Each structure stands twice: as C-alpha cells, then as structure tokens.
Amino acid sequence: MPPILQSLQQATKMMSRRKVLLLVLACSTLSLLIHQGAQLSWYPKLFPLSCPPLRESPPRPKHTAVAFLKTHKTAGTTVQNILFRFAERHNLTVALPHPSCEHQFCYPRNFSANFVHPATRPPHVLASHLRFDRAELARLMPPGTVYVTILREPAAMFESLFSYYNQYCPAFRRVPNASLEAFLRAPEAYYRAGEHFAMFAHNTLAYDLGGDNERSPRDDAAYLAGLIRQVEEVFSLVMIAEYFDESLVLLRRLLAWDLDDVLYAKLNARAASSRLAAIPAALARAARTWNALDAGLYDHFNATFWRRVARAGRACVEREARELREARERLLRRCFGAEPVLRPAAQIRTKQLQPWQPSRKVDIMGYDLPSGGAGPASEACLKLAMPEVQYSNYLLRKQKRRGGARARPEPALDNPPPRPIRALPRVPQG
Numbered sequence: 001m002p003p004i005l006q007s008l009q010q011a012t013k014m015m016s017r018r019k020v021l022l023l024v025l026a027c028s029t030l031s032l033l034i035h036q037g038a039q040l041s042w043y044p045k046l047f048p049l050s051c052p053p054l055r056e057s058p059p060r061p062k063h064t065a066v067a068f069l070k071t072h073k074t075a076g077t078t079v080q081n082i083l084f085r086f087a088e089r090h091n092l093t094v095a096l097p098h099p100s101c102e103h104q105f106c107y108p109r110n111f112s113a114n115f116v117h118p119a120t121r122p123p124h125v126l127a128s129h130l131r132f133d134r135a136e137l138a139r140l141m142p143p144g145t146v147y148v149t150i151l152r153e154p155a156a157m158f159e160s161l162f163s164y165y166n167q168y169c170p171a172f173r174r175v176p177n178a179s180l181e182a183f184l185r186a187p188e189a190y191y192r193a194g195e196h197f198a199m200f201a202h203n204t205l206a207y208d209l210g211g212d213n214e215r216s217p218r219d220d221a222a223y224l225a226g227l228i229r230q231v232e233e234v235f236s237l238v239m240i241a242e243y244f245d246e247s248l249v250l251l252r253r254l255l256a257w258d259l260d261d262v263l264y265a266k267l268n269a270r271a272a273s274s275r276l277a278a279i280p281a282a283l284a285r286a287a288r289t290w291n292a293l294d295a296g297l298y299d300h301f302n303a304t305f306w307r308r309v310a311r312a313g314r315a316c317v318e319r320e321a322r323e324l325r326e327a328r329e330r331l332l333r334r335c336f337g338a339e340p341v342l343r344p345a346a347q348i349r350t351k352q353l354q355p356w357q358p359s360r361k362v363d364i365m366g367y368d369l370p371s372g373g374a375g376p377a378s379e380a381c382l383k384l385a386m387p388e389v390q391y392s393n394y395l396l397r398k399q400k401r402r403g404g405a406r407a408r409p410e411p412a413l414d415n416p417p418p419r420p421i422r423a424l425p426r427v428p429q430g
C-alpha cells in the first residue's frame with residue numbers, strides 16, 4: 001500500500017466513528033448546497049458561481065416601463081402575452097397600434113410614435129410588431145424604459161417564415177411546390193429586394209432591428225459589427241428562443257418580477273404536420289448563408305446570452321428555469337385540464353382562443369378552455385392562451401373605455417399604410 005494511504009488509514013482509525021459520521025455529513029451538505037444553490041444569505045459570497053438570492057432585501061420594486069421588440073417567428077407572441085397579462089394585473093397602459101396599422105405598428109414601415117393609438121398613450125409597456133426606430137420609441141416611451149428583444153436560430157426561423165408567409169411574400173410564392181429547398185438552392189432566382197414583404201425572405205431579424213437587410217457581412221463585416229453595437233447600446237436583454245425558459249429567468253431578474261409573472265402558454269406554434277420535423281444540415285447551412293446578417297446577429301447574442309447566464313450563476317438559472325417549468329405545467333393543468341393539449345383552430349370552441357391561420361396549408365395551434373369554465377380563474381386562463389389579434393383588440397377596447405374615448409371617432413392617420421396581412425382567424429370547420 002502506498003505510504004500516503006497507510007497514513008490515511010492510521011488517521012482514520014484514530015478518529016472515533018462519530019467524527020467520521022460528522023465529516024461525511026458535512027461533506028454531503030456542502031455538496032448539496034453547491035448543486036441545489038440553497039438560498040442562504042452567505043451562499044453567494046462563498047460560492048461565486050452561484051446566483052444572488054431569489055428574494056432581494058430590500059426588494060427592488062417591479063420595473064414597469066418595458067419595450068419589447070417583437071421580432072418575427074421568434075416566440076415573440078408568447079413573450080407579448082406575458083407582458084400584456086403583466087400590464088393588466090398591474091393596471092399599466094399598453095401602447096397599441098392605430099386600427100389602420102392592424103395589430104402591428106404599420107410594419108414594415110419604420111416605427112413612428114404617430115402609429116400609436118392616442119387612447120394608449122403615454123404607455124408603460126409596448127410589445128407589438130414594429131420595425132425598430134430608436135428615436136421614435138424614445139419619443140413615446142417613458143424615461144428609464146427597459147428595452148428587450150428575442151432572437152431565434154436563423155435556419156429554424158427561416159423555415160417558420162417560409163411556411164407562415166408562403167402565400168404573402170412574393171419571393172416565396174414564386175417557388176415551385178412551395179419548396180424551401182428549391183428557394184435556398186437559388187434564392188436570387190425568386191427574391192426581389194424592395195418588393196412587398198421582401199423582408200420576410202431575407203434577414204428578417206436585421207430588418208426588424210432597424211438594420212439594412214440587404215447588406216452582406218461577407219462584403220461588409222463592419223456593417224454587422226455596427227448593427228450589433230447599436231443593439232447592445234439600446235437593449236438590456238436579448239433573449240434566445242431556443243432557451244426560452246432561461247431567457248425568462250434573466251428577464252424576470254432584470255425587471256425584478258416574480259417567477260409567477262413570467263408563466264406562459266406556448267402561443268402561435270405550427271402543428272407538427274405544418275413544419276419540417278428536422279432541418280437537414282445542408283438546408284440549415286444554406287439558410288444561414290442566405291441570411292448571413294441574421295446568422296451573425298444570432299451567433300453574437302447567443303454567446304453574450306450564455307456569458308450573462310454564467311454571470312447570474314448557471315446552476316441558479318437552471319434551477320429557476322426548472323421551477324418555472326414546474327409552475328407552468330401546474331398552471332396549464334389548472335386552466336386546460338389534466339392533459340393540456342395544443343389543438344388546431346378547428347377544434348377550439350372558444351372563439352377568443354382561435355389563432356389566426358395564415359393559409360389552408362399551415363395549422364397554427366392553440367388551447368381551449370374545458371367546457372363550462374367560468375369565473376375569475378377562467379378569465380386568467382382565457383388571457384393566458386389568448387392569441388395576439390384578440391388580445392390586442394380586447395386591450396384597445398378596454399383602454400379606450402378607461403380613457404373615455406368611446407364617443408370620439410377614430411382619429412385618422414396622416415399617411416395611412418397599405419393594408420397589412422388580414423388578421424382574421426380561419427373559420428373552424430365542423
């Protein structure tokens with residue numbers, strides 16, 4: 001036996017059984033603390049990898065001035081729904097588009113504060129689609145507004161855009177058999193910069209962020225770097241759709257909200273039959289090459305996201321994300337029955353919960369309330385699963401009533417935009 005083991009054996013013999021037991025107990029407690037991140041006040045100082053306690057003392061007040069840039073096909077509707085419900089619970093004003101902008105702030109035009117319905121000004125919260133314009137948002141939002149947004153892996157996002165906007169975007173309509181592969185094999189054959197809704201077919205993230213979606217980082221690396229810098233200057237948090245729960249943990253910490261404030265139901269998801277089960281690697285590469293600006297933005301902010309998670313303490317963020325998932329599952333069961341399922345619009349009886357369907361070829365799923373649902377709990381459940389169009393209309397009506405704007409006719413916009421995509425749910429069959 002090596003000498004070191006011999007001396008260890010001797011030392012052990014010298015200790016009483018009780019001391020050994022105490023040592024084992026102390027080691028296990030220490031290991032448990034490291035893995036579970038127990039919320040003891042001395043814990044963060046002792047283990048710098050952990051995160052600050054859940055309950056801050058003295059508690060920071062919840063931050064209520066929030067502008068969420070709702071980028072396209074990035075889980076933005078789910079985030080918007082969280083913000084709408086938070087605003088309602090805390091009696092906050094939500095900026096909503098003028099009716100001639102439909103439920104978007106006249107996208108794809110650059111945002112203007114004039115697109116905001118007067119009955120929804122001055123707002124605390126803004127969360128509807130728009131093309132980012134820093135100065136115009138600063139004109140509208142109160143000082144101290146926290147700006148947040150969300151990005152999604154560009155190949156997955158492009159597959160979603162291609163399917164969702166297939167009937168609206170001319171670049172996609174030209175492609176034979178609505179084949180994503182055919183488009184990505186020769187995008188230039190179908191794409192015309194500057195035509196209607198072209199931004200849904202090329203670097204949509206960059207466009208939504210107010211950038212020039214026709215720039216190529218291959219020819220102009222400085223442009224991407226500049227766009228990243230501008231985003232970093234304004235946005236306090238860039239969430240990542242693939243890590244949605246972790247993103248919400250960072251969001252609720254940034255805003256000093258409770259975990260309950262960020263519970264959600266997944267909204268605007270396509271049915272499995274309307275999506276590619278997996279994007280082949282070659283197709284994903286082609287999607288990233290075509291959307292190189294978006295790929296550069298995503299790669300950068302995905303990296304900064306994980307640096308942020310590390311700063312908050314990865315174990316802590318994961319633990320909170322787990323708590324969030326558990327609380328969310330309990331809430332979904334309470335609202336939508338023992339086995340809550342996403343259903344196609346045709347199977348949703350509650351009209352307010354039928355999601356808008358972009359075409360006959362794409363099914364967007366939603367939840368339904370169990371029959372006979374009534375009372376205040378079901379009101380909260382209704383809002384939890386309410387699609388964007390219905391929730392925006394509901395909030396506008398409510399805020400107009402609150403502002404006493406009922407009797408007045410809608411003010412006209414000076415320069416009304418072309419009508420955006422029709423925002424009506426497809427009539428359910430049967």
Ligand SMILES: Nc1ncnc2c1ncn2[C@@H]1O[C@H](COP(=O)(O)OS(=O)(=O)O)[C@@H](OP(=O)(O)O)[C@H]1O
Binds near residue numbers: 268
């Ligand atoms: N929580 C959560 N986590 C991950 N992904 C989610 C989540 N909620 C929604 N989604 C997916 O986001 C897609 C819809 O995005 P948006 O709501 O931003 O679309 S829209 O631009 O408002 O039409 C849509 O993607 P596809 O199904 O691939 O189309 C949703 O499935």
